[in-house]
Amino acid sequence: MEITDVKIRKIMSEGRLRAVVSLTIDDMLAVHDIKVVQGDERLFVAMPSRKDENGVFRDIVHPISSSARKLFEETILEAYERQLAVMEAEEAENASVEAEE
Numbered sequence: 001m002e003i004t005d006v007k008i009r010k011i012m013s014e015g016r017l018r019a020v021v022s023l024t025i026d027d028m029l030a031v032h033d034i035k036v037v038q039g040d041e042r043l044f045v046a047m048p049s050r051k052d053e054n055g056v057f058r059d060i061v062h063p064i065s066s067s068a069r070k071l072f073e074e075t076i077l078e079a080y081e082r083q084l085a086v087m088e089a090e091e092a093e094n095a096s097v098e099a100e101e
Contacts, residue, residue: 002026003071006079011087018043019080023072031061034072036080043080045073 005024009032012018019036033048047062063069 001068001071003075006075008080008083011080011083019083021045021076021080023076034076036076043077045076 003023003025004027007022008019009022010020016038017035018038021034021036022030022032023034024030031048035046037044037046048060049057050060051057063072
């Protein structure tokens with residue numbers, strides 16, 4: 001299994017939800033609505049889920065093995081951190097352009 005694409009769909013700065021992500025596996029399967037969440041100790045990845053009739057959230061899709069979960073989490077969090085760095089660089093560049101004007 002290879003994660004062939006990760007798209008950061010939306011980044012949020014308020015609340016515990018930090019991003020919504022889609023990823024593609026083996027250029028064949030897309031998984032949408034993966035969440036990057038700020039936990040008490042660290043960022044973590046929450047797989048797509050829905051609430052059942054008892055009000056309990058159940059994953060729709062999730063990795064079976066701990067190694068697969070680690071691969072998903074590391075890949076998604078690395079893409080999230082890269083996107084944040086790009087956004088910060090763009091903001092810094094815009095601020096310097098505005099300061100020159």
